[in-house]
Amino acid sequence: MDGRELVRSIKMVxxxxxxxxxxxxxxQRRTDAREATQRGTExxxxxGQVTGAEPLPGGGTVRFARAELHVCVTVAGAVFWGxxGAEPLPxxxxxxxxxxxxxxxxxxxxxxxxxxxxxERVTVAVSRxxxxxxxxxxxxxxxxxxxxxxxxxSAGGPARWVQRTEVAADARFFGLGGxxxxxxxxxxxxxxxxxxxxxxFGPADDPLYxxxxxxxxxxxxxxxxxxxxxxxxxxxxxxxxxxxAGSGHDRPGTSELRMDGGPLRCWVVIGTPARVLHGxxxxxxxxxPPPSWALGPQHARWGFGSEREVRRVVAGYRxxxxxxxxxxxxxxxxxxxxVFTVDRERFPDLPVLAKxxxxxxxxxxxxxxxxxxxxxxxxxxxxxxxxxxxxxxxxGREVRGVVWPGECVYPDFTDPAARDWWGGLYEERLAQGxxxxxxxxxxxxxxxxFGDTTLPRSARHRLEGRGGDHREAHNVYALAMxxxxxxxxxxxxxxxxxxxxxxxxxxxxxxxGGTWSGDVSTGWPGLRASLSLVLGMGLxxxxxxxxxxxxxxxxxxxxxxxxxxxxxxxxxxxxxxxxIDAGRREPWEFGPQVLEHARSALAERERLRPYFVTLAQLAxxxxxxxxxxxxxxxxxxxxxxxCEDAFLLGDSLLVAPVLEPGTDRRAVRLPRGRWYDTAxxxxxxGPGQVLLDAPPSRIPVLARAGAVxxxxxxxxxxxxxxxxxxxxxxxxxxxxxxxxxxxxxAEVERYTSRLVDGEVLVERVTDEGTAxxxxxxxxxxxxxxxxxxx
Numbered sequence: 091m092d093g094r095e096l097v098r099s100i101k102m103v104x105x106x107x108x109x110x111x112x113x114x115x116x117x118q119r120r121t122d123a124r125e126a127t128q129r130g131t132e133x134x135x136x137x138g139q140v141t142g143a144e145p146l147p148g149g150g151t152v153r154f155a156r157a158e159l160h161v162c163v164t165v166a167g168a169v170f171w172g173x174x175g176a177e178p179l180p181x182x183x184x185x186x187x188x189x190x191x192x193x194x195x196x197x198x199x200x201x202x203x204x205x206x207x208x209x210e211r212v213t214v215a216v217s218r219x220x221x222x223x224x225x226x227x228x229x230x231x232x233x234x235x236x237x238x239x240x241x242x243x244s245a246g247g248p249a250r251w252v253q254r255t256e257v258a259a260d261a262r263f264f265g266l267g268g269x270x271x272x273x274x275x276x277x278x279x280x281x282x283x284x285x286x287x288x289x290x291f292g293p294a295d296d297p298l299y300x301x302x303x304x305x306x307x308x309x310x311x312x313x314x315x316x317x318x319x320x321x322x323x324x325x326x327x328x329x330x331x332x333x334x335a336g337s338g339h340d341r342p343g344t345s346e347l348r349m350d351g352g353p354l355r356c357w358v359v360i361g362t363p364a365r366v367l368h369g370x371x372x373x374x375x376x377x378x379p380p381p382s383w384a385l386g387p388q389h390a391r392w393g394f395g396s397e398r399e400v401r402r403v404v405a406g407y408r409x410x411x412x413x414x415x416x417x418x419x420x421x422x423x424x425x426x427x428x429v430f431t432v433d434r435e436r437f438p439d440l441p442v443l444a445k446x447x448x449x450x451x452x453x454x455x456x457x458x459x460x461x462x463x464x465x466x467x468x469x470x471x472x473x474x475x476x477x478x479x480x481x482x483x484x485x486g487r488e489v490r491g492v493v494w495p496g497e498c499v500y501p502d503f504t505d506p507a508a509r510d511w512w513g514g515l516y517e518e519r520l521a522q523g524x525x526x527x528x529x530x531x532x533x534x535x536x537x538x539x540f541g542d543t544t545l546p547r548s549a550r551h552r553l554e555g556r557g558g559d560h561r562e563a564h565n566v567y568a569l570a571m572x573x574x575x576x577x578x579x580x581x582x583x584x585x586x587x588x589x590x591x592x593x594x595x596x597x598x599x600x601x602x603g604g605t606w607s608g609d610v611s612t613g614w615p616g617l618r619a620s621l622s623l624v625l626g627m628g629l630x631x632x633x634x635x636x637x638x639x640x641x642x643x644x645x646x647x648x649x650x651x652x653x654x655x656x657x658x659x660x661x662x663x664x665x666x667x668x669x670i671d672a673g674r675r676e677p678w679e680f681g682p683q684v685l686e687h688a689r690s691a692l693a694e695r696e697r698l699r700p701y702f703v704t705l706a707q708l709a710x711x712x713x714x715x716x717x718x719x720x721x722x723x724x725x726x727x728x729x730x731x732x733c734e735d736a737f738l739l740g741d742s743l744l745v746a747p748v749l750e751p752g753t754d755r756r757a758v759r760l761p762r763g764r765w766y767d768t769a770x771x772x773x774x775x776g777p778g779q780v781l782l783d784a785p786p787s788r789i790p791v792l793a794r795a796g797a798v799x800x801x802x803x804x805x806x807x808x809x810x811x812x813x814x815x816x817x818x819x820x821x822x823x824x825x826x827x828x829x830x831x832x833x834x835x836a837e838v839e840r841y842t843s844r845l846v847d848g849e850v851l852v853e854r855v856t857d858e859g860t861a862x863x864x865x866x867x868x869x870x871x872x873x874x875x876x877x878x879x880x
Contacts, residue, residue: 267627622734
């Protein structure tokens with residue numbers, strides 16, 4: 091044990107808690123070591139030679155000497171394969187039943203002695219040794235899986251396995267959940283184990299809170315997403331390819347996935363980025379849109395301390411005429427840090443506070459941690475014990491760890507009965523006046539100065555009745571907790587869309603809400619990591635996310651705070667937050683100049699609120715994230731694939747944040763087409779790179795020529811902002827009216843734009859043809875055109 095880590099642990103949670111954490115860590119190590127000695131030796135196995143095949147709907151089963159493979163192409167075009175009896179279900183990732191097999195897909199012999207499944211959208215070829223190729227209808231190979239290798243345990247139990255994959259030499263890797271070094275994933279090893287880094291983190295830290303075996307691969311030949319549906323601990327080793335490497339031959343990019351156990355099964359979706367994300371969320375569930383108020387600016391702090399301080403901060407926003415949608419209360423509002431309680435001395439009447447704030451348009455949001463103080467006589471612990479809701483060990487005893495309240499137990503969210511019990515506890519939060527919740531510490535965390543800061547791997551879980559241990563349950567723990575909270579809130583307030591976001595999660599977490607960056611370090615690297623995390627999560631199907639603006643720890647300089655604030659104003663979750671011992675994060679704490687520039691950013695966020703509402707609803711309908719990489723509409727543009735310092739907000743806006751100190755101008759890579767600087771209305775032609783002003787008052791934001799964007803006019807009504815299309819070209823946009831905070835059906839309006847006699851004409855597209863827009867239109871875009879340089 092590292093003595094410095096012990097000192098840090100004691101400093102973090104206090105001397106008594108620190109010693110408890112040490113005892114807990116030793117107890118976990120002994121328990122897991124005892125379990126490990128019972129697992130037996132391992133023997134290597136490969137599929138061997140093909141021995142036969144059986145056609146089935148959508149594909150068939152191919153048998154080998156030592157394994158069998160089931161392949162199915164679905165009606166939606168997604169491909170599934172599973173080795174040794176692995177089927178799509180059971181799965182925590184899938185939203186429901188898997189899509190039906192494509193009746194037109196047929197299994198037929200291939201020329202090399204293997205087999206192939208041919209369909210209209212994709213071909214899957216299986217070699218005679220167990221390799222798998224995913225090909226476009228034109229025969230181009232997008233992904234080549236080499237024969238897998240297993241290490242079966244002689245004493246039974248799950249086998250660990252490795253799967254090596256080859257992709258095109260020009261391919262770029264994205265995804266794998268929340269990776270601070272992304273969004274493009276360079277050569278290296280990425281662990282698949284949801285982890286609290288135990289303090290502030292930056293781009294070099296991995297893994298973090300949300301890991302997913304979800305890869306998005308972008309190459310000249312096409313885009314595809316691959317998802318290995320396995321929640322066990324694993325590692326992905328990536329190596330980008332090289333064109334013309336060695337005697338003029340391309341060296342393919344490679345991905346090697348090593349899993350400690352669990353099924354070897356995979357889904358692949360191919361197509362354009364938009365089609366891929368649509369297919370992915372069709373499998374794993376549509377993103378639930380946040381309530382409309384949650385698309386506004388929000389303020390959080392660990393350490394508000396009292397109702398009086400909350401009122402003071404809210405009054406500060408109001409007195410300075412700064413918009414504010416929500417205030418978040420951290421663990422310090424609890425009674426001795428115990429979940430579903432209130433410190434009545436510091437917060438004597440939360441329902442009254444919540445009512446007063448809501449009258450001013452400000453909601454209260456509560457933190458919720460999963461760990462429950464193990465103390466008889468407390469309502470939550472006694473209720474959970476009576477319900478048999480807590481995780482137990484192999485001997486049937488409650489598994490205990492150390493978190494903020496002290497010695498704690500953990501609900502088993504993989505047990506439907508425990509989820510029902512936990513979901514009912516949110517009634518207490520609603521009674522206190524909270525309008526939403528954010529889940530924290532749900533990797534799950536148990537403080538430890540050494541070893542794994544989570545539950546023992548031998549801890550037992552229900553896993554929906556199948557039974558298993560924490561090796562399988564760990565990565566889906568937070569996902570199942572989100573389900574418990576979301577379903578509970580829906581039962582308690584059926585007419586309201588729950589507002590829930592989570593620090594940890596897994597594939598499919600968008601069904602229940604969003605996520606945030608966690609404890610990103612205060613510094614310029616942390617600012618850059620913030621953007622990487624939001625882009626990466628969006629490409630994994632989770633569109634609603636954002637960072638702790640200003641960073642979680644330390645004191646940002648005025649310049650860093652302002653640039654972070656300006657970036658946050660264009661991200662889905664726009665929230666300041668900081669640690670109890672960090673500097674303040676209110677805009678007025680950084681001087682009058684920062685305050686005025688922050689005011690401008692807030693005003694622009696409010697002006698764009700209808701656009702964010704539209705993006706939230708379109709994400710539900712299509713799976714497209716609000717925040718997209720520049721290559722989203724042009725994945726064949728290699729320069730855009732490597733651009734990580736700017737992003738698209740929907741289809742219409744390009745945002746180029748300032749990510750380095752001392753910057754008042756920055757280069758911006760433009761996709762193809764005409765783009766207008768929204769501050770100056772100067773037009774630029776892409777593709778290419780331009781140099782734009784980035785004074786402290788703003789960051790560069792460009793609008794796509796022809797775009798029709800819903801915005802909030804000065805009188806509070808919605809209006810359409812139409813950017814002039816280039817001569818001879820047309821444009822358009824989609825508008826979704828705000829359906830409110832319930833479950834009303836979103837109405838999508840489609841608009842077109844074109845130039846007529848030098849003026850911008852905007853028309854609404856209807857089933858009968860075109861019509862006058864339902865909203866006022868303001869045309870923008872004029873002046874000379876400057877071309878970008880490659």
